[in-house]
Amino acid sequence: MPTCEVCQQPANQICGGCKLVYYCSRPHQKLGWREGHKFKCCAFKIQYSDTLGRHMVATRDIQQGEMILKEKPAVIGPRISCPAICLTCGKNLDPKEYTSKWDYHKCSKCNWPMCSPECENAEVHKPECKAMTDRKYKCDIKYEGPNKVQAAYCVISPLRVLLMSQSNPLQYENIMNLESHLEDRINTPLYLVLKANLVTFIVQVLGLPFDEETILKVASIFDTNSFDVRTADGTKRLRAIYLTASMMDHSCKPNTRHIFMGDEHHLAVIATVPIAKGDLITATYTQSLWGTLDRRKHLQTNKFFDCECDRCKDPTELGTYLGNIYCSICNNPFSPNADGRGAMMISTNPLDENVPWKCERCDHFILSKQMVWGNNALKQDLYKLNKSDPKQFEEFIEKYSQTLHPSNHLVVQAKLALVQIYGNYKGYSLADLSNALLRRKIELCHELLEIADKLEPGWSKFRGTILLDLQAAMTVKTKRDYESGKLTKAGAQDELMESMVLLQEATNILRVEPYMKDTLEAKINDLTNFLDATAAET
Structure with missing residues (x-):
C-alpha cells in the first residue's frame, strides 16, 4: 500500500x-x-539529449484537455517594432487631444508613451524609467498617424532583461542560460541594425556596463525563445519568455496548444490528445496550415534548426498533400488515379529543399526552384485578395483547381477565410446566407475538419472553432428545412441532437479560452431551447 x-x-x-x-x-x-x-508537483520533467537538447517528457499519463503547465512570464515587453503601445500593459494607444494637438499620454519622467498615470507608475516600468532618467534621456516618439510602426521599441525588452542582472540576478541567469543562436544571427541584416541601434542605446545613451556580445545575446535569446502573446480581444500583442514552456520540443503535429490568461499573461499549456508517460510534450513554433517548404524555411530562418518530424519527412504531409500540386502531364480528365484524383507532384526528399519534385505516376519532374517560385507567386495572389469579399476567395479556388490539390495549403487558407466570412461578416450573417451558401459553409467546415484530424488532431483550437461554425450553420439549416416542411419533427430533432454533440465537443475544447465561456453557454442554451420547442410542438 x-x-x-x-x-x-x-x-x-x-x-x-x-x-x-x-x-x-x-x-x-x-x-x-x-x-x-x-x-x-507537475506532470512532466525536463531532460537533456544530444539530439533534442533540453526537452519536456511526461512523467505520467496526461489526459486530453488537461492543463499541463501554467506559467508567469519571466520577462514580457514590446516586439522589435510595433505601433505605439503602453510599456506597462501593452495596450495599443489611441491618440488623445492635449492642448489642441494630437499626442499620447507620456511618462512624466522618461517621456515614453503610456496609457495612464497608473501604468506610468507600475513596477515593471520603474527600472527602465530610472535608467533613462538618470542619463536625462527623453523618448521622442510622437503621434504620426494611426498604426505608425515605431522601431524604437526594439530596446525595451532586452533592456528589461539586462536590468535584471541587478534587480533579480537569479532570473537573469536563468534567461541567459537559454539557447540564443547568436552565432547564426550575428551577421544578418537585422542584427547589423541592432548593433547600430540597440547596442548604441544601451552602452552610449544609458551608459550601462554591458558589452556588445551580451546585449546581442539577450536580443537573440528573445528571438529564439519568446512567445508571441496576443490577447483574445486583439488589443494587445507582445512577446514574452516563459522559462519552463521554452523547454518544449517542436513538432509540426504537436500534442499541446497554449493560451494566455489574465492581465499578467500567464501561459497555460493544454494537452490536445492523450499523452502517455514517457512521451515528448511538444508544441509548434510555426503555422500548422503551411506546407512543408514554408514551415521548414520559417524554422530555419527564425529558430535555426531543421525540423525532421514525421510530417516533414512525409512527402504527402500525412496524406493531406498540403504542399503539393497536380502533375501537369497526368492531370487531365482522361487519366485520373484509381481514387479519382489527379496524380500529384511530390518531393523526392522533403528534408532537402533543393531536390526535384517528381510525379507519383509518370516520370515528369520539376526543379525545386520552380516549385518554390510557383508557391510564392500563388501566395502573393492569395494575399492580395479582399479579406471581406468571399467571391474573390471562391474565384481563387476555382482558378487554381486544376493546379492545386483541394487540401493544398493555399486552398485551405482560402477555405478558412470563407468559413470565417460566411456566417460572421456584415451582409453574410447566417440569417443573410442563401440556402446554397449555407450548404457551402457546411461543406467547407467538413473539409477543414478532415485536415484538422490529420494535422492538429484532438482538442486543437482550430478544430474547436470549426466545430462551432459547423454547429451554428447546421442548426440554421435544420430550422429552415423544418419550417419549410422538408424535415419531419423527428428528423429535425435528430439533426439538432447531432448539432448538440458538435457543440458539446466545441465547448470541451474552447471553454478554457478567454472570453469564450459566456458565448458557449449562450449557444448551448439557445440550442437546448430550440430542441425543447421542437419536441413540444404537436
Whole structure:
C-alpha cells in the first residue's frame, strides 16, 4: 500500500497534480505542499539529449484537455517594432487631444508613451524609467498617424532583461542560460541594425556596463525563445519568455496548444490528445496550415534548426498533400488515379529543399526552384485578395483547381477565410446566407475538419472553432428545412441532437479560452431551447 509523503504511514489520498505522491490526510497534504512538493508537483520533467537538447517528457499519463503547465512570464515587453503601445500593459494607444494637438499620454519622467498615470507608475516600468532618467534621456516618439510602426521599441525588452542582472540576478541567469543562436544571427541584416541601434542605446545613451556580445545575446535569446502573446480581444500583442514552456520540443503535429490568461499573461499549456508517460510534450513554433517548404524555411530562418518530424519527412504531409500540386502531364480528365484524383507532384526528399519534385505516376519532374517560385507567386495572389469579399476567395479556388490539390495549403487558407466570412461578416450573417451558401459553409467546415484530424488532431483550437461554425450553420439549416416542411419533427430533432454533440465537443475544447465561456453557454442554451420547442410542438 502507498505511504504518506509526510509521515510514511499507509495512505490512500493521491496528489491530484502529479499523481505520484500519496498522503494519509488533508492536513498532511497541505504540509507536504508547503514543505516543497509545490515545486516538484507537475506532470512532466525536463531532460537533456544530444539530439533534442533540453526537452519536456511526461512523467505520467496526461489526459486530453488537461492543463499541463501554467506559467508567469519571466520577462514580457514590446516586439522589435510595433505601433505605439503602453510599456506597462501593452495596450495599443489611441491618440488623445492635449492642448489642441494630437499626442499620447507620456511618462512624466522618461517621456515614453503610456496609457495612464497608473501604468506610468507600475513596477515593471520603474527600472527602465530610472535608467533613462538618470542619463536625462527623453523618448521622442510622437503621434504620426494611426498604426505608425515605431522601431524604437526594439530596446525595451532586452533592456528589461539586462536590468535584471541587478534587480533579480537569479532570473537573469536563468534567461541567459537559454539557447540564443547568436552565432547564426550575428551577421544578418537585422542584427547589423541592432548593433547600430540597440547596442548604441544601451552602452552610449544609458551608459550601462554591458558589452556588445551580451546585449546581442539577450536580443537573440528573445528571438529564439519568446512567445508571441496576443490577447483574445486583439488589443494587445507582445512577446514574452516563459522559462519552463521554452523547454518544449517542436513538432509540426504537436500534442499541446497554449493560451494566455489574465492581465499578467500567464501561459497555460493544454494537452490536445492523450499523452502517455514517457512521451515528448511538444508544441509548434510555426503555422500548422503551411506546407512543408514554408514551415521548414520559417524554422530555419527564425529558430535555426531543421525540423525532421514525421510530417516533414512525409512527402504527402500525412496524406493531406498540403504542399503539393497536380502533375501537369497526368492531370487531365482522361487519366485520373484509381481514387479519382489527379496524380500529384511530390518531393523526392522533403528534408532537402533543393531536390526535384517528381510525379507519383509518370516520370515528369520539376526543379525545386520552380516549385518554390510557383508557391510564392500563388501566395502573393492569395494575399492580395479582399479579406471581406468571399467571391474573390471562391474565384481563387476555382482558378487554381486544376493546379492545386483541394487540401493544398493555399486552398485551405482560402477555405478558412470563407468559413470565417460566411456566417460572421456584415451582409453574410447566417440569417443573410442563401440556402446554397449555407450548404457551402457546411461543406467547407467538413473539409477543414478532415485536415484538422490529420494535422492538429484532438482538442486543437482550430478544430474547436470549426466545430462551432459547423454547429451554428447546421442548426440554421435544420430550422429552415423544418419550417419549410422538408424535415419531419423527428428528423429535425435528430439533426439538432447531432448539432448538440458538435457543440458539446466545441465547448470541451474552447471553454478554457478567454472570453469564450459566456458565448458557449449562450449557444448551448439557445440550442437546448430550440430542441425543447421542437419536441413540444404537436
